[in-house]
Amino acid sequence: xxxxxxxxxxxxxxxxxxxxxxxxxxxxxxxxxxxxxxxxxxxxxxxxxxxxxxxxxxxxxxxxxxxxxxxxxxxxxxxxxxxxxxxxxxxxxxxxxxxxxxxxxxxxxxxxxxxxxxxxxxxxxxxxxxxxxxxxxxxxxxxxxxxxxxxxxxxxxxxxxxxxxxxxxxxxxxxxxxxxxxxxxxxxxxxxxxxxxxxxxxxxxxxxxxxxxxxxxxxxxxxxxxxxxxxxxxxxxxxxxxxxxxxxxxxxxxxxxxxxxxxxxxxxxxxxxxxxxxxxxxxxxxxxxxxxxxxxxxxxxxxxxxxxxxxxxxxxxxxxxxxxxxxxxxxxxxxxxxxxxxxxxxxxxxxxxxxxxxxxxxxxxxxxxxxxxxxxxxxxxxxxxxxxxxxxxxxxxxxxxxxxxxxxxxxxxxxxxxxxxxxxxxxxxxxxxxxxxxxxxxxxxxxxxxxxxxxxxxxxxxxxxxxxxxxxxxxxxxxxxxxxxxxxxxxxxxxxxxxxxxxxxxxxxxxxxxxxxxxxxxxxxxxxxxxxxxxxxxxxxxxxxxxxxxxxxxxxxxxxxxxxxxxxxxxxxxxxxxxxxxxxxxxxxxxxxxxxxxxxxxxxxxxxxxxxxxxxxxxxxxxxxxxxxxxxxxxxxxxxxxxxxxxxxxxxxxxxxxxxxxxxxxxxxxxxxxxx
Numbered sequence: 295x296x297x298x299x300x301x302x303x304x305x306x307x308x309x310x311x312x313x314x315x316x317x318x319x320x321x322x323x324x325x326x327x328x329x330x331x332x333x334x335x336x337x338x339x340x341x342x343x344x345x346x347x348x349x350x351x352x353x354x355x356x357x358x359x360x361x362x363x364x365x366x367x368x369x370x371x372x373x374x375x376x377x378x379x380x381x382x383x384x385x386x387x388x389x390x391x392x393x394x395x396x397x398x399x400x401x402x403x404x405x406x407x408x409x410x411x412x413x414x415x416x417x418x419x420x421x422x423x424x425x426x427x428x429x430x431x432x433x434x435x436x437x438x439x440x441x442x443x444x445x446x447x448x449x450x451x452x453x454x455x456x457x458x459x460x461x462x463x464x465x466x467x468x469x470x471x472x473x474x475x476x477x478x479x480x481x482x483x484x485x486x487x488x489x490x491x492x493x494x495x496x497x498x499x500x501x502x503x504x505x506x507x508x509x510x511x512x513x514x515x516x517x518x519x520x521x522x523x524x525x526x527x528x529x530x531x532x533x534x535x536x537x538x539x540x541x542x543x544x545x546x547x548x549x550x551x552x553x554x555x556x557x558x559x560x561x562x563x564x565x566x567x568x569x570x571x572x573x574x575x576x577x578x579x580x581x582x583x584x585x586x587x588x589x590x591x592x593x594x595x596x597x598x599x600x601x602x603x604x605x606x607x608x609x610x611x612x613x614x615x616x617x618x619x620x621x622x623x624x625x626x627x628x629x630x631x632x633x634x635x636x637x638x639x640x641x642x643x644x645x646x647x648x649x650x651x652x653x654x655x656x657x658x659x660x661x662x663x664x665x666x667x668x669x670x671x672x673x674x675x676x677x678x679x680x681x682x683x684x685x686x687x688x689x690x691x692x693x694x695x696x697x698x699x700x701x702x703x704x705x706x707x708x709x710x711x712x713x714x715x716x717x718x719x720x721x722x723x724x725x726x727x728x729x730x731x732x733x734x735x736x737x738x739x740x741x742x743x744x745x746x747x748x749x750x751x752x753x754x755x756x757x758x759x760x761x762x763x764x765x766x767x768x769x770x771x772x773x774x775x776x777x778x779x780x781x782x783x784x785x786x787x788x789x790x791x792x793x794x795x796x797x798x799x800x801x802x803x804x805x806x807x808x809x810x811x812x813x814x815x816x817x818x819x820x821x822x823x824x825x826x827x828x829x830x831x832x833x834x835x836x837x838x839x840x841x842x843x844x845x846x847x848x849x850x851x852x853x854x855x856x857x858x859x860x861x862x863x864x865x866x867x868x869x870x871x872x873x874x875x876x877x878x879x880x881x882x883x884x885x886x887x888x889x890x891x892x893x894x895x896x897x898x899x900x901x902x903x904x905x906x907x908x909x910x911x912x913x914x915x916x917x918x919x920x921x922x923x924x925x926x927x928x929x930x931x932x933x934x935x936x937x938x939x940x941x942x943x944x945x946x947x948x949x950x951x952x953x954x955x956x957x958x959x960x961x962x963x964x965x966x967x968x969x970x
Contacts, residue, residue: 439474485953486557
């Protein structure tokens with residue numbers, strides 16, 4: 295398999311190493327600062343999108359009239375929508391905006407061709423860089439790095455061709471583009487900021503001779519924000535008596551893009567707003583509702599929500615019934631309460647515990663296609679919102695969601711803290727739990743059966759054998775990737791249906807990555823040949839093929855191929871018709887008998903087959919294993935060639951660290967409120 299086994303396919307490229315800091319003491323909330331570099335930071339930005347567009351165009355944001363960091367974006371809620379939202383329409387690939395079509399695309403195509411780049415990138419260039427994309431690329435060829443999938447060496451080749459050999463590694467345009475590109479790549483791995491030294495080292499690896507001066511210039515130009523953060527290790531040294539009390543505490547420097555810095559600031563402000571605007575209403579019998587709850591943990595959650603505008607709830611799959619019970623209790627008290635899940639499958643699993651009319655998917659809620667609609671101020675028309683699968687929230691989605699919750703309402707964020715974090719940047723749920731700024735309710739409802747017992751142990755760092763008299767858990771050792779593929783097909787097509795009674799269409803294969811001899815591509819090819827053979831006459835697909843539709847990064851919706859015509863490939867995604875334009879099929883549709891753990895998160899199947907070939911060990915973490923192993927409701931088969939690496943990973947490698955600021959912002963806000 296390839297070295298990178300994350301959800302997205304990435305080309306080989308030099309990237310900054312991921313930074314540590316998950317289990318460290320929380321520093322004070324860092325303030326944007328340019329002390330020591332003589333710079334001026336950007337200020338009043340009307341909203342998050344404006345900051346993003348300015349950076350992507352390579353422009354310097356407007357200078358601030360104030361000191362103390364970037365201004366928080368102005369609140370801009372969507373317009374009010376009717377409470378009865380329309381049903382989702384068939385999904386098609388969005389057309390290029392009219393103002394960016396025609397001449398703009400033609401101009402970009404001309405410049406791309408002159409630099410030796412594929413002309414097919416023209417639309418993407420106009421979308422990323424605006425209608426002046428052609429001019430922008432001619433003036434600064436390295437802006438091509440703003441396009442998805444472009445490597446540094448490819449951008450260098452494009453620039454060399456376009457500039458006639460001019461513009462070497464130290465070209466100012468190149469280093470500016472590299473700074474943004476490296477931070478965006480870090481965001482793909484979940485970071486909302488990077489340490490100064492980490493980013494400097496990455497610049498050096500990409501041929502930048504003076505990384506220190508480059509970073510100072512980037513800050514001075516408003517290209518990035520810099521944050522002074524107290525060094526967590528200083529506290530440990532002071533506690534051990536190794537530090538002079540009069541010595542000034544050392545600091546770490548974090549660098550980040552406006553986009554993610556403002557998102558974390560906005561999210562923290564929104565969460566604090568919910569805490570501070572909440573007032574308990576004594577007219578409602580919350581204690582009676584708690585007494586009627588189906589379990590002690592559900593009762594504890596009802597009581598916590600009765601007295602706070604923000605509550606964090608943790609638990610595994612079986613604990614999902616607790617936020618569902620809370621929503622049902624709140625509705626019985628006359629409140630407008632809703633439960634939201636990350637996926638349609640998660641929403642269906644709420645059935646029986648909550649009325650279907652009180653449930654929605656997160657995407658449907660934010661788009662207005664599902665949920666209660668919005669009031670005259672643009673806020674969601676509700677009194678209580680329970681968000682399940684909270685670990686799947688990236689910082690920008692979370693900021694949008696929280697900003698939509700009205701003052702005085704209750705927000706409950708619920709999820710399993712042991713699963714993989716969001717595909718997008720941030721670790722919102724983990725940071726909220728670590729900040730300890732709101733009531734937290736930990737479920738005591740265990741997942742049932744041998745699969746539940748196995749997964750529960752993994753969550754605590756233990757991989758123990760479990761008693762599985764009904765073959766609920768089966769371990770299949772393999773010698774190499776070829777045998778892993780063969781045994782996986784055998785399990786899905788024959789053994790699991792015959793022994794467990796689960797048909798192939800209800801069994802999901804999960805593997806660490808897309809590439810390699812036992813990645814999703816190889817497994818899907820083998821599974822298609824056995825389960826739905828065909829010539830692939832519709833762009834490599836045939837009717838009946840299981841697929842995953844990924845219209846955007848971090849989005850993966852399972853479906854089945856129905857047919858194809860001039861409009862595109864027609865899919866059935868959980869009962870919703872989807873049409874994917876012909877030219878978008880290669881980028882947006884994959885076969886889906888086998889997926890990655892990130893694609894499987896938020897969903898469950900009657901049976902799961904997890905494939906761990908021998909070369910997968912370096913890519914695994916406890917969170918990955920926990921997520922993959924917990925996708926099977928009745929049965930789990932593990933096809934594994936990693937041998938003793940598996941228990942070692944479970945015991946020693948909890949998760950890939952992410953550098954974020956939300957926890958510290960929340961803690962400082964709470965400290966400031968307490969001081970007042």
